[in-house]
Amino acid sequence: MLTLRCFGEVVASDTRGARITLRSRKHMGLLLYLVAHPGTVHMRETLADLLWDSRDRKARHSLSQALYDIRSSIGPVIAVDTSTVRLVPQRVTYERDAFERAFQAGDHETVIDLYRGEFAPGLLNMGADEFERWLDGERERCRVLVAMALKNVQQAAEERGDWDQTCLAALRLVRQNEFDEHAHSTLMRALCMRGDHASALAYYRALEKCGWVASAPALTETAAWARGQLDAAPPVVRERHEPPMSDRGSEFRQLSVAFRSSRTAPIRLVLAGERGLGREDVVRNFAGLVNSGGGLVRWLPPDIAEKREKLASELSRYPGKTRLIVIRADVGDWAAVDEVVRTADLAGVMVVGFSNPEVARQAAAARLVDFVIPFDPLTTDACAASLQATVRGCSLPQAVESARLSGGNPALARAILKAWLRHGFSPATVSDRESGGRLAYERSAEVRSRVGDQLEILSLPEERLATTLTLLTHPARAHAEPIVAGHSSRDALEGLRAKGWLHSETGPWTVSRPLAGAVLAWNLRSDERTRVHLAAARTLENGGLGGRAAAASEFAAAGEPSRAFSVACEVAQEALRRGRSPVAGQAAALAFEHAAAGADRLRSGFLLSEAEFQRGRFRRAMSVLHQVAAVADTGNDLSRVQLALARADVATGDRLTAGLHRQNLEEACRHATDPALLRALNLQMAVLAATVTT
Known part of the structure; x- marks a missing residue:
């Protein structure tokens, strides 16, 4: 079943929602025109005149190519003979039909929701006057319908x-x-x-x-x-306040529990986490609660934490009603704070400071603090929801991607988002991720500062390990344990884990600070990057099938496509023999991508189609085989392609093209010279004949 969307963008998708692409805009325009006229039998000459210049001798040939592209990419949604073309309506769902049905039923909200933009805006200026006149008429009709729906919705809203x-x-x-x-x-x-x-x-x-x-x-x-x-109207006075970046109810309750413990003795409490996680917001809200209960709150200046004499002098000045003292800076030496608190008369007072996780852990181990409240990064979904609630004009993809790049740091995510909104950037594809991070890092001083805060807590070995993990390709990350064991010390690994750099939502070996990790990788020279990929590839090359497939991806990233092709083909062949089709598909797809010559493309294409066939993805297998057919230069190779296409067609249960495949197999038998291949072709012809008769 084909689904064709036409508002805002013309998009064809299959039953699983996967996007189907055609070779050119005119091919997509032809598909749209056929779908828009489901009950019409079109003459080939009419369609050629519609999209191509009838005076051009190649118009009929261009139409044939377009019809072949549609049938090979989508399946038998159109019926074709020597003179006519028609749509098979039962195999297509058309968005404009739902649009008009909703309007006729008076469901104006659905009409407005479906109209995401102009009708087929991407098919303008193709040099086809007749087709563009038809487009203009359809576009004007849709504009009129959506305007009527909007007026009805507006009037109904006014009435209520x-x-x-x-x-x-x-x-x-x-x-x-x-x-x-x-x-x-x-x-x-x-x-x-x-x-x-x-x-x-x-x-x-x-x-x-x-x-x-x-x-x-x-x-x-x-x-x-x-x-x-x-x-x-009377004047309105509005209280200005910063919206909270996230809900930190658990940390707030821990502060309350610690505060109740300070009634008899002074309490030293550290809020552990990197900058930008909302520690200051939680303390500010808690200070308001203390003030409302009659207690005094004192805020110490940032430059006082490391100066014992000045700290002691400041603390001695505070009156007896003081209940909360907040040091407004990251404390690196809790020994000084501990010494002053012990000597000063601070009964019933809670002293709160901020530190990074490593300093907080050391202070707790030395018993220099009484409570440690960890502030972990938010999940991507929670951070994105917070951004959408507090930043005007941001879309969901922008919020999600900025939250992911920040590693769940709300302040960094907000800074990234502000930079994107300033420059009109929105991530639309996977390739946009790195470009979006680089744009925000290069154009925003706040982003650079926040990323620097994340990097400054790492030691040099930890930076090297984080860089290696960032550079690894996605398949290699699943087998990163031997790479990590061979290229870093255990202390660096434990340090990254303790500092939250490996607590990722996507996997145990994925760096949980994507933008900071990318900055480390950007700062490497190209030869150093190549060394990292080659070292990872050589480590994984001696592993199992999955590890060797990952090694092939690392060879490709290191700029050695021939080595990547060789390893990927070996892995794909062995995986197919063992029945491990997912690994075979991954390796064969990599080999197909990096195949240089026609013979290499033929070999990897057959492997990829067989892997897709084993996984039940028959349409994908047929798509690969159609690409392979273009480079098959011998009778045996072409015969193998036709044999595989016929097998895939039988597996899909499509009987409409059985006759075409039988003709192709008969032609293949006349050109094949391999006896085993001839037997396979004859057997497949018998299978096709049995399929048609049943």
Whole structure:
């Protein structure tokens, strides 16, 4: 079953939701046109005139190529003969059909949700006048329908007094048609009804600058009414506050428990974690709770933590009602704080300071502190949810990717997100991840500072280990244990774990500070990167099948494609013999990617198609075989391709192309010279015949 989306972007996908790509925009335009006319039998000449210049002798050939591309990539969704083409409607789900059904049923919310953008915007300017005239008509019809749906939603929202929904509907109408005076007026009126008269007047001034007001008296009347409402409204005083970056209820409760313990003796408490995890926000909120209970809170300046005399002098000045003392800096020497607290009369006082996890662990081991409250990074989902709740204008992909790059550090994630919003960047593909991190790091001083905070706690061996783990390819990370054991000390490994650098959501050997790890990798010279990949490849080359497949990916990353191809093919062949099709598929795909000559591409293509066949991915196997057919230069090779295609077709249960495959197999029998191959071809022809008769 094919699903074809047409609003905002033309996208074809299979039953599993996987995106299907065609070779050119004209091929996608042909598919769209056929799907839009499900009950029509099209003449080939008409379709050739539609998308190609009929005066061009190659128009018919181009149409044949497009039809072959559609059938080979998607399957038998179209029926083709020598003179006509038609769609098989039962095999296609078309988004515009759902759009029109929703409109006819009065489900205007669904109409608005489906209309994510213009109809087929990516198919403009292809040099096909007839096709573009058809597109223009479809696009205008969809615009009219969505405008009618928006007006209905707006009127319904006004009738029930839902002014937020009225604003949203009117705003979409304005974006749909900037010359809609009634929509502009409705938007201003809805803003006023929400109590936001200032925004309504600011919107009016913006329209005035564009020259709209002179020709739109209704807008002037609405603005005068809004100004009168604003003058009559009482002044509103709003308290300014920073929104919390995350919910730290557990850490707040631990602070409360420790505070209750300080009634008889002074308490030394350290909040352990890297900067930007919300430690200061939690302490600030807790200080407000202490103040509300009648206790005094004292904040010590950042430069006082390491100066014993000044610290003792400051603490001795505080009156007896002081209950909480906060040192506003990371404390590196808790021995000084411990000495001052023991000598000063601080009964009933809790002294709070900040430290990185390693300093806090050492202080707790030396009994220099009474409580350690660890502040771990947030999960990616929690950090992304917090960003969406506090940063205006950020999309879900931006929030998720900035949270992932930061390693769950809300302050760093916010800094990355601000840099992206400033430069209009949004991660759309996997390749955008590194470019997005590099953009934020190079363009934002705050991002560089926050990443520096994450890196400064690492020792040199820990930095080297983190760099190695960052550089490893994804397959190699699953087999990183021998690499780590061979290239780093146990102290470096334990240090990274203690400092939270290996507590990753994606795997035990994935660095949990992706942007900081990437910065370490960027600072390496290219020859040093190559050495890291080669060392990892040689370590994994002597392992099992999975390790050897990972070694092939490391050879490829080191710039040795021939070695990567050789190892990947060996692994794929052995994995197929053992029935380990996932490993075979991974290795064969790598070999297929790095195949240089036609013979190498043929060999790796057969391995990849066999691996996909064993995994039940028959369509993918057929797609690979179609690519292999282009480089097969002998009769036996072409015969093997046709044999494999026929096997895959039988496995999919598609009988519509059985006759075509039987003809191809008969042709292959005439060109094949290998006796074993001839027997296999004859057997497959018998299987096809049996399939058709049953």
